[in-house]
Amino acid sequence: MPRRKRRRLVTKEPHVSVYKPAGIPTRELEEILITIGEFEALRLADFEGLSQRDASTAMEISQPTFNTVLSSARHKVASGLVQGYILRIEGGQYRLSDGTGILECLDCGASVDMSSENKSTCQKCGSIRLRWLRWEKGKRPGDKK
């Protein structure tokens, strides 16, 4: 069976999407981008305390993949804190587990941040070719008819 890159299943999106060191102008700061999937991995493993096995099941990805995502997330957060960078949490390819669907960019494949005020353009590449993905319960979003 061919391996297909699947979107990480995300239970909830973060309340806050940007963390910025106080007292320093934004233009003088570097920024680290943490994807929603990486944030979810951190949340499940380090906040909720799930085992990597349970957390990977929750996100519907393999344990090695979860491990890679989690390591990347931890490294980004640590380097952001140590070096005083802006941490921005957004983007990446993901879908929400409540099944309400997502907007996907047809040009670069990014998921559009639904909490953003501007839902008509892709925040990643600026494209306006967006597709609203919806699926019925129990049906995989990637499945072809």
Ligand SMILES: [Zn+2]
């Ligand atoms: Zn795009």
